[in-house]
Amino acid sequence: MALTPLSWCVGAALALVCGSSWPKMHSALAPENEVPLRPTTWLPEGKITSVTLPKGKTRRLYFTLKKASAMSVTISPCDLPIEWSLAARTLKDKPLKSLHWTTKKSMPEVWWRGPGTEEKIHSFTGDAVNTFSGPSHPRTSIYILRLRSKQQSTRATVYLHEGPGPSGTFPLLPADSNVHTLGVGMTSVTLSWAPSPSTTSLHNAENSYNYCVLVNSLQNYPSLCAAKVSMRKEKDQKQDKKERRVTVWPILKEWWWQQWDTYPEDQSPSASLEDEYDDLQCVCDGTDSVCTVSELLPDTQYYFDVFVIDRLNGTNAAYKGTFARTHEEARPAITSLREGELRWVTFGDLRSNSEQFFSFRPRGWQQSGLLTLQSCGGGDKVKVTVSSKGQVLTSQGVGGDLVHIWLQGSPSYLIHLEREGSTTGQISSVKDQALPGALMASVKMQISSAYHRRGVPSLPSTLQIKSFNRLRGCSSVTLAWMGTEERSLYCVYRRKLEKLEAEGVSTLTAPCLGPESRSDTERVLCKYFQELNPRRAVTTAVIGGLEPGRAYVFDVYLMRRWGIPIKYASKMVKTRKEC
Incomplete structure (x- = not known):
């Protein structure tokens, strides 16, 4: 029979009255089938x-x-x-x-x-x-x-x-738990720390404990767990990048994260970690508490943390980390070049002075310049690299022929000259004594701001000098050479040869030696010349005041306001004995 609302209320009232005779403790407790309001968890003893x-x-x-x-x-x-x-x-x-x-x-x-x-x-x-x-x-x-x-x-x-005393589950830290820096280099840092009492008090400390060094460029970490979380965040943020900002030393593999979990009773933590130390690049075993971390970047701040690891229990303790900044790379001396300055760049032996750096700031709003180079002497290869704002603009070899490099659009340029080594089978035809200081390798260089044109200047179609036999006399000779469509100054130099020189000994003048190396007494004339038609750009000169029956070497130099003077091939001519 169904209960009416009135009968239900009466039954509830009787239950309350009868319940007053229960023990007070009973009224405060829940029946056996009630679900607890607050979840409860027992903390086990002796277990992480x-x-x-x-x-x-x-x-x-x-x-x-x-x-x-x-x-x-x-x-x-x-x-x-x-x-x-x-x-x-x-x-x-x-x-x-x-x-x-x-x-x-x-x-x-x-x-x-x-x-x-x-x-x-x-x-x-x-x-x-x-x-x-x-x-x-x-x-x-x-x-x-x-x-x-x-x-x-x-x-x-x-x-x-x-129980009293330490549990022995966690490694102990010494009274001085700071990591100290013994030495800082350009790519390495040497660290030291006081040994853990756990490693010195137990007989099997060398087999049970290890020190782990962690290096990164972010911060010091209070625990291995914090380092692992940071590594995972970095990996998620930079999945497409190969290099990560956090580098662990030794490499922290998955077991560093899993060490906080409970190992099964039938599996010893040391068994799963036995092979983890084989590939470590920097491990201080046992009581060895000095470590050198290498392969670092110069001029970079790094943070170093040291952890003492209990391999048997899978626990660790963190020392107080430190930080250090590696030394910057030795910056090479950079020489500033003046406008239009002609400079000889010489190199010593192969073990030293193999590269030199120069800087140049062009004048004018166009920020343009013309760099001219020429290699002199020896068989060494020389390479020039021009860069601006950290970007390489051009890189090429420098030989006996003139090299013109047009620069434009940057307020400053860095010029790097580097000797690459000797050229196999190449022997210079010019004696070393013709070079300044008799060094093995030398480069002639000049740079000038260019205002009048865009690009390198025009060169003669040939650098050969021609003499006319019909116009050769006892006291004069006639020479001809090709010019350019630009108005330039041409200077002729002569040198009288001795009898032995005229009979076969080398009489040529070094290609890289310009008018600055010649005596004023050797200069016989200078003239301006310009021809808009390159095919007809031929100029001649009559050289007089010569001795009959004597051999002379003639050199012609194309003089310009910018760049290195261009030397034509030397020409030997002998005057007639009788006229």
């Missing part, structure tokens, strides 16, 4: 427990002591600061054994609802590993551990140890 901390939510862990006189609780945040506190709760009246639920996990819920007092024992806020050690509370029924992250979701590990 990983805890996920959602943002802004408090996680609670409960534990009781089994007649232990002392305890210690170690909290290891991962990558963010957290708040945690430890409290001891004492119940006024303990629950009856008959009311304890069958699962041990639900027992804290039973105690939590009972009347009692709570005392805060310890609290800490930060991202460093923190340990509370102290005696147990005799009247405490249950301990409550609260953890919270305000910034964002993160992880932490919790370890409970019952």
Whole structure:
């Protein structure tokens, strides 16, 4: 028969009246089939427990002591600061054994609802590993551990140890836990730190412990967990880049992240880590606490962290890291070139002075210039590289022929001359004594701002000098050479040869020696010439005042306001003995 609303209310009232005769403890407890309102988690003793901390939510862990006189609780945040506190709760009246639920996990819920007092024992806020050690509370029924992250979701590990003294699960740090810098180079840094007491007190320390050095260009990390999280973030942000800003030394593989998890009982942590140290580039084994980190970039700031690793327990402890900036590369001396300056660039032996640097700032708003080079002497190859604002504009070899390089559009230029080595089978026809300082390699160089045209100047179609036999006399000869369509100055020099020179010894003048190397007494004439038609650009000169029956070497130089003077091929002519 269905119950009427009136009969239902009467039944409820009778139930309340009859319930008043139950024990007070019964009224405060839930029936066996009720689901606890607050999730409860027991904290096991002697086991590393990983805890996920959602943002802004408090996680609670409960534990009781089994007649232990002392305890210690170690909290290891991962990558963010957290708040945690430890409290001891004492119940006024303990629950009856008959009311304890069958699962041990639900027992804290039973105690939590009972009347009692709570005392805060310890609290800490930060991202460093923190340990509370102290005696147990005799009247405490249950301990409550609260953890919270305000910034964002993160992880932490919790370890409970019952009994006095250290647990031996975590490596110990020395009194001076700072990492010190012994030496800093251009691509390497040498570090040192005080040995961990764990490595010096145990007989098997060399087999159980290792030091791990981590180097990166971002920051110091309080734990390996924080370093791993940072590496993963960098990898997600720069998936398309081959190089990452965080570099781990030694290489931190997946086991560094998994070490916080519990290993199965049938698997030893050391067994899975046995082969991880084979490929490490920098490992300080055992008590060796000095390490040199190499293959770094010059003039770069790096952060160094050192961790002592307990391979048997899969735990670690972090030293206080340091940072250092590597030395910058030795900057080569850069010589500033003046407008229109003619400069000889000489190189010594192959082991030194193999490259030189010059800078030039062109005049005028057009920011243009003409660079002229010519290699002199020896069989060494010389290469010129011109760059501006870190970008290479041109790079080419420099030989006996003139090299013209037109520059435009930059306020400054960097000129790099480099000797590349000797040319096989190439022997200079010019004696070394003709070169300044008798060095093995030399380059003649000039750079000038160009205002009148865009591009390199025109060159003669040939650099050969022609003499006319019919116009050759006892005291004069007639010479002819090709000019250009530009108005330029041509100067003729002569040199009287001795008898032995005229009979076969080399009489040619070094191609790279210009008018500046000649005596004024050797100059016989200078003339301007210009012909718009290149095919008809031929000029002649009659050289008089010569001795009968003597041999002379004639040289013609094309003189310009910019660039190196162009030397024509030397021409030997012998005057007639009788006329």
